[in-house]
Amino acid sequence: xxxxxxxxxxxxxxxxxxxxxxxxxxxxxxxxxxxxxxxxxxxxxxxxxxxxxxxxxxxxxxxxxxxxxxxxxxxxxxxxxxxxxxxxxxxxxxxxxxxxxxxxxxxxxxxxxxxxxxxxxxxxxxxxxxxxxxxxxxxxxxxxxxxxxxxxxxxxxxxxxxxxxxxxxxxxxxxxxxxxxxxxxxxxxxxxxxxxxxxxxxxxxxxxxxxxxxxxxxxxxxxxxxxxxxxxxxxxxxxxxxxxxxxxxxxxxxxxxxxxxxxxxxxxxxxxxxxxxxxxxxxxxxxxxxxxxxxxxxxxxxxxxxxxxxxxxxxxxxxxxxxxxxxxxxxxxxxxxxxxxxxxxxxxxxxxxxxxxxxxxxxxxxxxxxxxxxxxxxxxxxxxxxxxxx
Amino acid sequence: xxxxxxxxxxxxxxxxxxxxxxxxxxxxxxxxxxxxxxxxxxxxxxxxxxxxxxxxxxxxxxxxxxxxxxxxxxxxxxxxxxxxxxxxxxxxxxxxxxxxxxxxxxxxxxxxxxxxxxxxxxxxxxxxxxxxxxxxxxxxxxxxxxxxxxxxxxxxxxxxxxxxxxxxxxxxxxxxxxxxxxxxxxxxxxxxxxxxxxxxxxxxxxxxxxxxxxxxxxxxxxxxxxxxxxxxxxxxxxxxxxxxxxxxxxxxxxxxxxxxxxxxxxxxxxxxxxxxxxxxxxxxxxxxxxxxxxxxxxxxxxxxxxxxxxxxxxxxxxxxxxxxxxxxxx
Numbered sequence: 001x002x003x004x005x006x007x008x009x010x011x012x013x014x015x016x017x018x019x020x021x022x023x024x025x026x027x028x029x030x031x032x033x034x035x036x037x038x039x040x041x042x043x044x045x046x047x048x049x050x051x052x053x054x055x056x057x058x059x060x061x062x063x064x065x066x067x068x069x070x071x072x073x074x075x076x077x078x079x080x081x082x083x084x085x086x087x088x089x090x091x092x093x094x095x096x097x098x099x100x101x102x103x104x105x106x107x108x109x110x111x112x113x114x115x116x117x118x119x120x121x122x123x124x125x126x127x128x129x130x131x132x133x134x135x136x137x138x139x140x141x142x143x144x145x146x147x148x149x150x151x152x153x154x155x156x157x158x159x160x161x162x163x164x165x166x167x168x169x170x171x172x173x174x175x176x177x178x179x180x181x182x183x184x185x186x187x188x189x190x191x192x193x194x195x196x197x198x199x200x201x202x203x204x205x206x207x208x209x210x211x212x213x214x215x216x217x218x219x220x221x222x223x224x225x226x227x228x229x230x231x232x233x234x235x236x237x238x239x240x241x242x243x244x245x246x247x248x249x250x251x252x253x254x255x256x257x258x259x260x261x262x263x264x265x266x267x268x269x270x271x272x273x274x275x276x277x278x279x280x281x282x283x284x285x286x287x288x289x290x291x292x293x294x295x296x297x298x299x300x301x302x303x304x305x306x307x308x309x310x311x312x313x314x315x316x317x318x319x320x321x322x323x324x325x326x327x328x329x330x331x332x333x334x335x336x337x338x339x340x341x342x343x344x345x346x347x348x349x350x351x352x353x354x355x356x357x358x359x360x361x362x363x364x365x366x367x368x369x370x371x372x373x374x375x376x377x378x379x380x381x382x383x384x385x386x387x388x389x390x
Numbered sequence: 391x392x393x394x395x396x397x398x399x400x401x402x403x404x405x406x407x408x409x410x411x412x413x414x415x416x417x418x419x420x421x422x423x424x425x426x427x428x429x430x431x432x433x434x435x436x437x438x439x440x441x442x443x444x445x446x447x448x449x450x451x452x453x454x455x456x457x458x459x460x461x462x463x464x465x466x467x468x469x470x471x472x473x474x475x476x477x478x479x480x481x482x483x484x485x486x487x488x489x490x491x492x493x494x495x496x497x498x499x500x501x502x503x504x505x506x507x508x509x510x511x512x513x514x515x516x517x518x519x520x521x522x523x524x525x526x527x528x529x530x531x532x533x534x535x536x537x538x539x540x541x542x543x544x545x546x547x548x549x550x551x552x553x554x555x556x557x558x559x560x561x562x563x564x565x566x567x568x569x570x571x572x573x574x575x576x577x578x579x580x581x582x583x584x585x586x587x588x589x590x591x592x593x594x595x596x597x598x599x600x601x602x603x604x605x606x607x608x609x610x611x612x613x614x615x616x617x618x619x620x621x622x623x624x625x626x627x628x629x630x631x632x633x634x635x636x637x638x639x640x641x642x643x644x645x646x647x648x649x650x651x652x653x654x655x656x657x658x659x660x661x662x663x664x665x666x667x668x669x670x671x672x673x674x675x676x677x678x679x680x681x682x683x684x685x686x687x688x689x690x691x692x693x694x695x696x697x698x699x700x701x702x703x704x705x706x707x708x709x710x711x712x713x714x715x716x717x718x719x720x
Contacts, residue, residue, distance in 0.1 A: 109583060109584075110581055220669055248669075249437065249608065249610070249652050250652045252652065253652030253653075253654075253664065254666075256663055275581065275582065277656060279654050282654035282660070282663070283654075302659075305657070315583060319583045320582060320611065321586070321589070321611030321615045322611070322614060323611045323638070323656075324614070325614050325634070325639065330590070332590075333583050336583070336584055
């Protein structure tokens with residue numbers, strides 16, 4: 001955010017896109033006409049700004065995101081046990097952009113920091129350092145609090161556990177109406193009720209289900225309610241933190257199909273977080289692989305699965321059980337994720353990596369990309385040096 | 391191991407598990423039958439509420455009251471397990487049937503060192519000295535791949551990571567050299583890379599010992615990697631049982647077909663997943679006839695009226711009227 005004219009014009013831009021978002025909600029998305037309509041009125045200096053409904057424009061830009069948690073023992077314990085403070089870097093220098101209308105996935109094992117990223121992106125957790133920009137507006141920018149507030153209702157989150165994320169004492173209609181009332185999106189109770197009914201039908205439930213309580217629904221239906229609540233404020237960016245990992249496979253298929261349909265209908269942008277590689281492969285257009293708080297590889301979904309570069313990605317893919325019984329021979333996997341309080345020096349993957357050498361043990365590899373923005377980026381010394389042995 | 395190789399190690403016939411409640415009796419497992427041969431790995435797969443864990447619990451006699459075996463028989467090597475009293479069951483459990491649970495943190499006692507738990511189990515089932523038991527415990531821990539087992543044996547469960555804890559649980563289950571191991575979702579709480587290690591370990595150790603495994607899981611991928619035969623359960627019944635290759639590559643029961651199609655593939659592109667509409671019925675309102683009929687796209691009259699019996703096709707058994715010629719063309 002350098003010059004004032006740009007930021008004021010992007011302020012206008014954000015309200016324009018909000019209206020477009022509503023229009024897109026009514027009709028199926030049409031990228032061609034959408035951009036054609038908005039381009040003529042756009043000043044030329046703003047041509048590069050995220051404004052039109054165009055796939056290439058970034059909606060979310062995350063740069064250098066880091067989150068450190070203080071996991072020290074209480075002060076008195078530290079005094080007696082002569083211990084210093086302990087910090088856990090849950091997320092370490094994570095950067096990525098998400099383009100409008102795409103699904104960007106973060107995949108990793110437990111403790112990789114993917115959920116912490118999700119919480120920071122929706123604003124549930126302040127970052128220690130780094131910035132999150134949505135449509136060019138920094139969420140931490142106090143000077144632009146009005147813009148940030150306007151953006152808030154366009155970001156929503158779907159949580160992992162549909163049993164814990166719905167208030168058991170509220171009727172479903174009240175749960176779904178809460179964002180509508182909070183953001184003042186409908187006039188009068190009748191309009192709210194109608195909107196809740198619409199949302200329930202949208203996710204495959206009956207409007208009459210609104211009178212029920214969450215416990216009367218199965219896990220899959222509850223996740224549908226969570227999706228309806230998330231859609232209530234007409235968002236265009238949804239952060240989905242393991243939305244199907246608490247569900248059975250046949251129900252998971254229903255929810256994944258629903259999420260894809262909604263994306264096609266409303267042009268939603270997803271940040272999709274999962275530990276399940278096959279789910280990620282199915283949903284995402286681009287994938288970031290996380291290990292101990294860092295992104296070790298970012299690549300388009302197809303490239304990542306056909307040509308994984310980072311040794312950790314290779315290992316993860318190899319560990320996926322072979323469902324179709326092709327007789328694939330698994331390599332023996334070494335070790336487990338180390339303790340994040342005391343991570344290994346250099347590349348954090350080096351104790352488990354078959355390609356480790358002295359440099360890997362000392363120097364943290366940055367995320368490097370050889371070619372254009374559409375190819376992948378990988379954080380590995382061995383890949384950079386084109387080394388295939390230690 | 392029994393010299394009589396013709397007789398299956400485990401023979402389950404018409405096993406029924408019921409829960410009496412105020413609103414009537416719920417049948418959670420409904421007359422299921424299967425055999426398990428020595429050294430064989432049988433996968434039991436199904437979604438939550440299918441009754442797969444209860445089947446395992448019934449076999450090892452760990453049903454929580456008020457749940458009870460309401461009918462049928464469980465025979466381990468000729469012994470009617472379902473008719474044993476508590477004392478006899480205790481002697482059998484651990485010794486001849488080992489059990490591995492889903493959550494390794496709750497299946498280990500947090501107040502005892504790992505070594506104490508292992509030696510206690512070893513000494514319960516065989517008359518050895520404390521030192522000998524400890525040596526065996528260390529050997530077992532080494533075998534399940536715990537580095538520096540001599541030192542780690544005196545650690546408490548919370549000092550181990552999830553994968554290491556599950557290794558300890560496997561060591562516990564195998565400590566008395568059981569002939570049958572019941573593993574209930576052994577890898578569900580673990581990360582995918584650790585899961586691969588645990589599956590490989592379980593497979594090798596049981597093969598070395600010739601132990602049969604009943605592997606209960608919701609993950610078809612784990613079954614495909616591990617099992618020799620697989621039983622697909624739905625609403626308390628076995629929908630389809632047969633060799634793993636047959637079931638996975640050419641499933642016959644519409645539920646199995648749907649289940650396989652709903653798993654996103656890691657290779658290849660598909661835009662939409664095959665979805666089975668609806669969800670598994672609650673135990674309080676299991677539909678009449680085939681329990682799957684309201685969700686089945688191929689259901690016809692008879693499916694809504696009569697429960698399909700198990701029909702033998704090739705080496706599989708399928709409970710579906712589609713494969714009964716007479717039912718289709720009366």
